[in-house]
Amino acid sequence: xxxxxxxxxxxxxxxxxxxxxxxxxxxxxxxxxxxxxxxxxxxxxxxxxxxxxxxxxxxxxxxxxxxxxxxxxxxxxxxxxxxxxxxxxxxxxxxxxxxxxxxxxxxxxxxxxxxxxxxxxxxxxxxxxxxxxxxxxxxxxxxxxxxxxxxxxxxxxxxxxxxxxxxxxxxxxxxxxxxxxxxxxxxxxxxxxxxxxxxxxxxxxxxxxxxxxxxxxxxxxxxxxxxxxxxxxxxxxxxxxxxxxxxxxxxxxxxxxxxxxxxxxxxxxxxxxxx
Numbered sequence: 001x002x003x004x005x006x007x008x009x010x011x012x013x014x015x016x017x018x019x020x021x022x023x024x025x026x027x028x029x030x031x032x033x034x035x036x037x038x039x040x041x042x043x044x045x046x047x048x049x050x051x052x053x054x055x056x057x058x059x060x061x062x063x064x065x066x067x068x069x070x071x072x073x074x075x076x077x078x079x080x081x082x083x084x085x086x087x088x089x090x091x092x093x094x095x096x097x098x099x100x101x102x103x104x105x106x107x108x109x110x111x112x113x114x115x116x117x118x119x120x121x122x123x124x125x126x127x128x129x130x131x132x133x134x135x136x137x138x139x140x141x142x143x144x145x146x147x148x149x150x151x152x153x154x155x156x157x158x159x160x161x162x163x164x165x166x167x168x169x170x171x172x173x174x175x176x177x178x179x180x181x182x183x184x185x186x187x188x189x190x191x192x193x194x195x196x197x198x199x200x201x202x203x204x205x206x207x208x209x210x211x212x213x214x215x216x217x218x219x220x221x222x223x224x225x226x227x228x229x230x231x232x233x234x235x236x237x238x239x240x241x242x243x244x245x246x247x248x249x250x251x252x253x254x255x256x257x258x259x260x261x262x263x264x265x266x267x268x269x270x271x272x273x274x275x
Contacts, residue, residue: 012047015047020048029079044088247261
């Protein structure tokens with residue numbers, strides 16, 4: 001059955017959590033008003049990204065559950081829809097995580113902490129994620145999460161696919177210089193894993209960086225179903241999550257068939273797990 005999904009490209013304001021949360025909720029209401037059952041927001045949408053110190057980032061961090069997660073849960077209960085939203089997370093320790101939360105009508109469904117950290121923005125100070133690559137069953141399909149730089153590591157998306165993801169939500173902050181991500185990498189990850197990939201970038205300028213937008217929804221064939229421009233924008237697509245469970249591509253029966261998941265050779269991949 002088709003499911004309408006959306007990516008909500010927006011311009012978060014650094015350290016202005018209340019302002020950003022109000023904008024997130026407004027975009028969520030607009031998207032769900034158009035029938036979207038899943039809305040993906042950018043990396044660090046609640047807090048902004050370009051913090052100059054650990055202390056500044058930590059001051060903008062929230063617990064999960066917390067103010068943003070609770071407000072999102074209330075919005076989801078009112079619509080029956082789901083949201084994936086990026087935020088900075090603190091857990092009672094000194095650690096600061098670049099996280100994304102999956103929220104639905106039932107409340108907080110899951111939390112992912114960014115595993116791969118570039119030398120950029122607040123990621124210069126965050127702790128590498130310890131949550132692993134998990135997939136959550138929802139009323140609209142099986143949803144996994146990765147964040148921004150994680151996309152550059154094919155193992156991350158592959159683990160999510162092996163765990164049964166129909167949809168990979170990718171909150172991201174792609175600055176100028178990363179245009180090859182939506183040009184090549186998003187659709188490649190979708191194609192090689194036969195999944196839907198919802199990549200939501202931010203837009204605008206922050207801390208000396210310009211973020212170019214071009215959020216994107218790709219299907220299991222690597223085709224772009226929707227793509228934003230460089231400003232604030234909601235993009236929609238109708239998807240059928242069950243298509244992501246059909247890993248084998250039959251171009252000509254018994255003559256030309258491909259299965260990039262089933263045809264793997266794990267016995268030859270030992271080098272991938274060596275430190």
